[in-house]
Amino acid sequence: MDLLLVFALAPPHIPIGPLALFLVATCVAPMTVDDSVIACEIQCPVCGAETVHQEVAPAWGEFRSCTSCTLEFAHPLQRGQDPRALFEDAYRGRVSTNAMDDFRRRVDQRRVILDQLGEPQLWFWTPAFGQVLSWLKRHYPPGSTVLEIGCGLGFFLHALRQEDFEAVGLDVAETVVDINRKDGFHVWHGPVESLPDGWVQPDVVVAFFMLHHLEDPLSFLRTIRRRAPGAGLALAVYGPTNKGEDASFPPRTLIRWNATALATALRRAGYEPEVHDLASTGAESGPVRWARVTLGRTAGVPWLYRLGKRVERVVLQRLPADARQESYVVLALAQPRAEPEGNS
Numbered sequence: 001m002d003l004l005l006v007f008a009l010a011p012p013h014i015p016i017g018p019l020a021l022f023l024v025a026t027c028v029a030p031m032t033v034d035d036s037v038i039a040c041e042i043q044c045p046v047c048g049a050e051t052v053h054q055e056v057a058p059a060w061g062e063f064r065s066c067t068s069c070t071l072e073f074a075h076p077l078q079r080g081q082d083p084r085a086l087f088e089d090a091y092r093g094r095v096s097t098n099a100m101d102d103f104r105r106r107v108d109q110r111r112v113i114l115d116q117l118g119e120p121q122l123w124f125w126t127p128a129f130g131q132v133l134s135w136l137k138r139h140y141p142p143g144s145t146v147l148e149i150g151c152g153l154g155f156f157l158h159a160l161r162q163e164d165f166e167a168v169g170l171d172v173a174e175t176v177v178d179i180n181r182k183d184g185f186h187v188w189h190g191p192v193e194s195l196p197d198g199w200v201q202p203d204v205v206v207a208f209f210m211l212h213h214l215e216d217p218l219s220f221l222r223t224i225r226r227r228a229p230g231a232g233l234a235l236a237v238y239g240p241t242n243k244g245e246d247a248s249f250p251p252r253t254l255i256r257w258n259a260t261a262l263a264t265a266l267r268r269a270g271y272e273p274e275v276h277d278l279a280s281t282g283a284e285s286g287p288v289r290w291a292r293v294t295l296g297r298t299a300g301v302p303w304l305y306r307l308g309k310r311v312e313r314v315v316l317q318r319l320p321a322d323a324r325q326e327s328y329v330v331l332a333l334a335q336p337r338a339e340p341e342g343n344s
């Protein structure tokens with residue numbers, strides 16, 4: 001059976017375009033279906049186990065799921081675009097597909113939260129941020145160097161500074177690197193692999209909501225383990241219930257994490273992690289979501305914005321447990337193992 005016949009027999013709900021992209025990108029045409037099964041065995045990028053088709057990723061290919069560590073990842077797992085260009089365009093408002101206009105909107109939120117109010121914790125939309133700060137304060141003395149990879153607009157850098165940590169950042173988008181440097185932070189522009197040896201010697205490394213962007217997360221974690229061999233590591237990722245209609249697809253999202261997959265990746269990179277599934281606050285749905293969207297429009301009146309945020313926090317604490325979604329965020333707090341190259 002040749003490729004043309006495969007397309008002709010494709011179920012009607014599968015668009016031919018992505019199917020063609022998936023087959024052509026994965027396999028070398030011409031080939032038969034039997035050949036494709038052999039040639040297209042796609043291994044999990046975290047544990048190397050077999051994977052199965054999960055769903056079509058429109059205009060891209062598909063999402064696959066690992067039969068062992070349960071990681072879900074886009075296939076093909078290459079963006080084909082320098083992340084420096086993609087995320088710079090997003091912060092400058094040049095990309096609106098894939099819900100990437102979020103990035104531009106955050107620039108305005110930053111102006112209110114940091115420049116006008118000076119309260120970085122108003123940004124903390126999940127308890128993960130506060131839990132990482134508490135963990136840092138328990139394990140590292142004031143003055144310790146904390147490197148934030150993917151520091152974005154600097155909300156967490158400012159929170160670290162307020163807690164007397166030496167906050168250092170890294171980001172691929174030039175716009176946010178410039179903003180943070182103007183605020184006096186030492187910030188590297190580029191992916192972690194481009195960091196020069198000795199540029200920073202962190203006591204601990206943190207990264208929030210950026211692991212889903214990576215083409216090779218295991219290599220990323222191993223690079224951190226090698227560059228900062230004694231440093232602890234705190235990672236927060238979007239959990240299985242935190243899935244956006246557009247945002248959870250490529251090119252923005254290449255990997256969908258869960259607690260098992262994240263723990264597996266960290267162990268294989270040479271860390272011993274504690275992994276926690278965190279529920280949502282309840283602000284993402286129902287009337288609280290409506291109030292939150294309305295509140296976002298008060299950003300031009302900073303005191304009103306702050307008041308609204310504080311009221312929201314009180315309301316959220318009183319919501320019934322079933323208003324929250326389990327596994328909305330996955331948080332890993334990890335320490336390096338003595339043996340850097342684990343195979344578990």
Ligand SMILES: [Zn+2]
Nearest residue numbers: 044047066069
């Ligand atoms: Zn796996």
